[in-house]
Amino acid sequence: MIAAIFNDIDLMIMLVGALVGIASSLVGTFLVLRGSSMLSDAIGHSIVFGIVVVWLLTHQSSGPWQILGAALTGLLTVFLTELLVNTQRVKKDAAIGLVFPVLFSLGILLINLYANDVHVDAHTVLLGEIGFIWLDTLNISGVEVPRALLTMSGMTLVNAIFILVFYKELKLATFDAALARALGFAPGVLFYALLLLTSGTAVAAFDAVGAVLFVAFVIVPPSAAWLLTDRLERMFLYGILISIASSILGYQLAVLWDVSIGGMMAVMTGGFLALAFLFGPRHGMLALWYQRRHQRALNDSRTLAVHLFNHEDGPEQAVENVTQALRDHLRWADSRAQQVVERACHKQLIVQQGSQLKLTPAGRQLAREILEPSRQPSGNMPQ
Numbered sequence: 001m002i003a004a005i006f007n008d009i010d011l012m013i014m015l016v017g018a019l020v021g022i023a024s025s026l027v028g029t030f031l032v033l034r035g036s037s038m039l040s041d042a043i044g045h046s047i048v049f050g051i052v053v054v055w056l057l058t059h060q061s062s063g064p065w066q067i068l069g070a071a072l073t074g075l076l077t078v079f080l081t082e083l084l085v086n087t088q089r090v091k092k093d094a095a096i097g098l099v100f101p102v103l104f105s106l107g108i109l110l111i112n113l114y115a116n117d118v119h120v121d122a123h124t125v126l127l128g129e130i131g132f133i134w135l136d137t138l139n140i141s142g143v144e145v146p147r148a149l150l151t152m153s154g155m156t157l158v159n160a161i162f163i164l165v166f167y168k169e170l171k172l173a174t175f176d177a178a179l180a181r182a183l184g185f186a187p188g189v190l191f192y193a194l195l196l197l198t199s200g201t202a203v204a205a206f207d208a209v210g211a212v213l214f215v216a217f218v219i220v221p222p223s224a225a226w227l228l229t230d231r232l233e234r235m236f237l238y239g240i241l242i243s244i245a246s247s248i249l250g251y252q253l254a255v256l257w258d259v260s261i262g263g264m265m266a267v268m269t270g271g272f273l274a275l276a277f278l279f280g281p282r283h284g285m286l287a288l289w290y291q292r293r294h295q296r297a298l299n300d301s302r303t304l305a306v307h308l309f310n311h312e313d314g315p316e317q318a319v320e321n322v323t324q325a326l327r328d329h330l331r332w333a334d335s336r337a338q339q340v341v342e343r344a345c346h347k348q349l350i351v352q353q354g355s356q357l358k359l360t361p362a363g364r365q366l367a368r369e370i371l372e373p374s375r376q377p378s379g380n381m382p383q
Contacts, residue, residue: 003143009134012146014251016133017265019152020205021217021243025225026159027198028218029235032226033174038093039195040218042081042100043074044202044211048107050074051203056114067155067200074199075192077103128210130262148208155204159197163236166190171232209262216266217243220273227276227283242272300340302370303330305349308359309367321357 006012031037050073051066058065077099084095130148137144163170173180173187180187198218205214225238250265257264278285307330311320319325326337341357344350349363359367 006143006145006149010251010255012134012149013130013261014248016146016148016152016208017130017247017251017262018244019149019156020209020214021221021247021265021269022240023152023156023159023201024205024214024217025221025239025243026156026163026236027194027201029222029225029232029239030170030174030194031198032219032222033232034191037219037223038096039078039081040198040202041215042077042096043195043199044215044218046077046100046103046107047073047199047202047206047211049103049110050076050107050199051206052107052110052114056110067203070203071196071199073103074195074202078192078195128206128208128213128262130208130265133208151204152208155201159201162193162197166193170194209265213262213266216269217246220266220269221246224269224273224276227273227280230282242269246272297340297343300336301344301347301349302366304340304344304357305359305363305367306370308350308357309364309371312359312364318356322355323357324355 028037028040031040047070050069050071053073054060054066054069060066080099081092081095084090084098085092090098133146133148136147138147138150139145169180169185170190172183173185173190177187180190201218202211202214205211205217209217221239221242222235224242225235228238229235246265246268250268251261253259253268254261254264276284279287281287304326307326308321311317314320320329323337323341326332326340327334330337332340341350341352344363345352347362348360349366350357350359352358
């Protein structure tokens with residue numbers, strides 16, 4: 001039974017893709033919230049340098065030493081970036097663009113010089129091939145288990161444990177670094193630890209999906225989750241669900257259309273981001289359009305209340321407090337003026353007596369609050 005599960009190639013590919021997405025989105029959530037998500041791109045490229053250096057020292061192209069070497073390279077990338085930023089002559093985005101191409105180029109040069117005949121190449125690191133993970137297995141109690149599955153399971157577990165243990169500290173350091181520093185939480189150390197895990201996840205993932213696609217999993221699911229919620233706990237949940245769904249749907253579509261599996265998984269994360277961008281409950285385009293439309297209607301009702309109040313009981317009331325005056329003086333189109341009047345009547349702000357528009361007590365109170373806010377008690381306008 002267990003052997004049959006691990007021999008299911010389709011299941012293993014989707015499971016490894018989901019684990020890469022989960023492990024990446026766990027650390028990526030804090031990077032996105034800190035506005036440092038592009039550091040994952042820098043790390044994803046610069047780890048080539050660390051991988052090659054570790055191979056030159058140990059002659060191992062995979063394993064814990066590779067993860068450690070890549071993690072240290074990631075820290076070196078961040079250290080050099082902040083070193084340039086601290087000169088106050090280079091902005092952060094420019095510093096990232098200066099540092100990671102240098103380390104990436106050095107890695108490529110070292111590959112060409114010393115590892116040209118070894119299975120460590122730039123294509124593998126950047127693109128990977130998740131469709132071949134079933135060819136590299138370890139025998140555990142007589143069961144052949146994909147090495148990538150074990151590696152990503154371990155990396156996902158480490159990331160999850162780190163976030164669970166330091167959740168409060170990470171949350172405080174992300175949203176209020178000054179307070180975290182005052183309370184002795186060392187936000188800088190936490191940030192470097194987070195980047196250490198990001199680097200480890202990158203090198204653990206490059207065999208499966210490649211460093212470039214790893215960047216998509218780090219940035220896109222948390223970004224889509226942020227469009228869906230403002231609560232950190234739900235961001236983690238939505239990011240994980242998007243990663244899992246992207247892996248499953250991406251694999252199915254890649255098989256159907258005979259295209260790159262890892263690439264299609266990354267494309268699916270973009271699809272979920274587009275859906276969140278359009279239909280997010282608070283920050284989606286449709287939600288923002290509805291909010292603007294509702295605010296415009298609210299402003300129209302307030303404008304109408306003030307206009308009627310200013311001319312109420314005055315000699316010009318018979319001329320000004322009619323629908324025609326809204327068209328002439330407020331320059332509203334006929335359809336807009338009629339809609340505003342109907343909406344105000346529905347909210348019981350005004351009553352229509354023949355052609356005359358008269359304020360109700362609620363409408364009069366609203367106008368007073370707008371014209372004399374410091375003298376009137378706060379009230380709630382009917383929604």
